[in-house]
Amino acid sequence: MFGPKSAARWVGAVSGAVLPVMAVVAAIVAIWYGGSVMMNRAWTLDQIERRGLEMTTMEIVADTMNQERPVLPTPHQVFNELWDTTVGEPIMRERRGELQGNPRNLFFHAYHTLWPTILGFAIGSFLGILLAVGIVHSRAMDMSVMPWAIASQTIPILAIAPIIVVVVSNLPALNNAVDQGWISDDTKLLVPKALISSYLSFFPVVVGMVAGLRSPNASDLDLMRTYSASRGQTFWKLRLPASVPFLFTSFKVSIAAALVGTIVAELPTGARFGLGARLLTGSYYGQTIQIWSALFMAAICAAALVILLGALERVVLKRMGVRT
Template sequence: MSAATAYGANDRSGAAGWIAALSSTVLPVLTIVLAIVAIWYAASVMMNRAWTLDEAERRGVQLTVMEIVSDAMNQERPVLPTPHQVFDELWSTTVGEPVMRERRGEMQGNPRNLVFHAYHTLWPTILGFGIGSFLGILLAIGITHSRAMDMSVMPWAIASQTIPILAIAPIIVVVVSNLPALNNAVSQGWISEDTKLLVPKALISAYLSFFPVVVGMVAGLRSPQATDLDLMRTYSASRGQTFWKLRLPASVPFLFTSLKVSIAAALVGTIVAELPTGARFGLGARLLTGSYYGQTIQIWSALFMAAICAAALVILLGALEKIVLKRMGARS
């Protein structure tokens, strides 16, 4: 066999292997997505056809099956919007609307743009996530090194998560909104009313995000085996050296796994917090407005934007995890 023939065979085999690998990863996902879309369309027709039939009966019109299906999939205020209606709403409220618009001679955010609402939700989410993660790491370190904290604090941390966030959110909003320091800052013009609402949203976000970090970090800090700890004692390592050289590096994979769960919980906390705060902007405010006026398509588009934001945050944490683990010498 000549060199050119061998190269061509290797090239074809390489292309075939690439196509096979792509098919094994893409086709299952694509199949599931298509199945979900098909079920979604079928459910939309089933749930929306009642209004179509009632209108046809009221007007004395006889509709064909295709006319019923077409009307059920394109209603202005459907019970269950179809995928193309949600996609059109997402497109028109992101690409179709400018993020900023001129109002009263100055550039301001456009409330019709979902990116603008996502920004107002992501900012307290990231702030609360940072606060909750920091407190969670500190609490996990204390639980790992103190048996008293392990026996006393950990049960309370677990019990705190049994309180429904919908019950505690209004309490936090009322208490924080009536703090004299914040009210004085607003009256003096140091902060705006919207900035004041940022505080309870960040606190509720931190409340939901700290627990996964505590659990993950405790598991990570306790992951070194007894032989590893015995080896550190053999080298006469102090508790601080054991922590920095052994426990903390071993906990990094556990930490990033818990952070991915935590950031999603933080986003949920912010959206829930926007409901009782009376926020004008944010995905939670968008959901509330849609429910007031029966705009189901608006509600679903806001939900999808929230899912997109959560996926983007998790992907960013995953990229950061790969960078950190690579710097630590982990093999990919």
């Protein structure tokens, strides 16, 4: 029965979980506002001097928090921009008699970033799992391929992204498909973005999957040998189930890396849509509020993807009989 004591315990548990988070958020917001005032006041003081105005300290502080193009936007400016470009703008709009996506809506840009992110994540995860299985079962691959996989991650993504974009964009097959009208230019840009995304996402999966496949201890492996289990049976009945928790942990890192890869790939591709294109447009025109709102949308997308993977992990582990 839900009595006063139960209610008190519930309130105490919620307070213990929520209050620390709220305290940290409040501290971050306070520091953010303070940083905005400090970094934006130079422009305000310069305008006061140029125009010969007289303003009180509170008026100066208020002006630094509401500049049109601030050096550091305030939290309420970023929130208002997010609201205006999501709820305040329709996702679809009619143009030239056709219903098309609205470039002023951040959900529209998020869609164009998430699609190659998910595709690149799927490709990178598939290749990472295959490579991990080969590394665990072949000492030659472990000694030869794994060092190259590690070395590949030392190459800055900003250095190879333009190379991949140029090479892939000039593939005859893709250009012919565009000329024939089979795909659009925007669809053509999906390929290099997905490749760059998969490049960043495969390595965490390789590392996590290798650790997971090697997680069974010697006694478990000896027991499988006692049952005369083949390498395939050992893999499917012991190594693979043991690797699932490791795999989902690496998936969460991988999906965030894939999103970063897609955003970076959108910068040199000349993409018109996507969060990377939104960031680039904001930097061209000095729209810092637009830049910050796009960054927050990217963070929201990453959090949503990680939460979805967490929910899928709980379902899979529950089906496997693992207590979570």
